[in-house]
Amino acid sequence: MLHKLRKVDARSVLDIYNLLLAAVLFGAPWFFVHASRTADLDLRLSSAAIIILSLAAIIAFSAWEEWINLALGLWLVASPWLLGFAHTRAMHFSIGIGVAIAFLAALELWLRYEAAEREAISSAETQKR
Template structure:
């Protein structure tokens, strides 16, 4: 039961991080364009995956959250907005999302769900 609670806390934290990323163009006054579009789009994906994980947990949601978190980390270099406030926001939130998803995946591997043999 404790791991279930920890998994829920990770999902709620990712939900909050996704919302912060979505609103970051307004919170941090990011320039309009690619950096703002990436922040809002990635934020929406993180929020949707987190909500889905809260209501109906599945392993694939955590893997997708890990991938999206890693995308958010590398996107400033791929999309060309290095050395900006947007880069810092993306890297910090992306690392946190990826780490939380990795922690959940690790917790699942420590105590895999038992299957009945009936």
């Protein structure tokens, strides 16, 4: 089982950042934000999902994990208006951390895509020789 775990590299550090941001978001209703029950539930459920996906991505990367993290980050940006807790401190946490999580997920997807493209070009050039 351990031989299947990938080494921690620069790209997996982004998953660790997502994990830390989700942990802050998970604790926000207790420590910083005293908003509605809906806001508390949204922040806790969204952060729990991001924590699970980030841990899964650290253990074994798969692109779908990053796509879901990207969607969850965008959900956190839109949820204050969709769930009715706009203009609260919970909104600021939701939007700020949602933007950061979406950015990190998009960055990791782009880095993986670029690495795959570079590898494909390199192998094509090697085969020509």
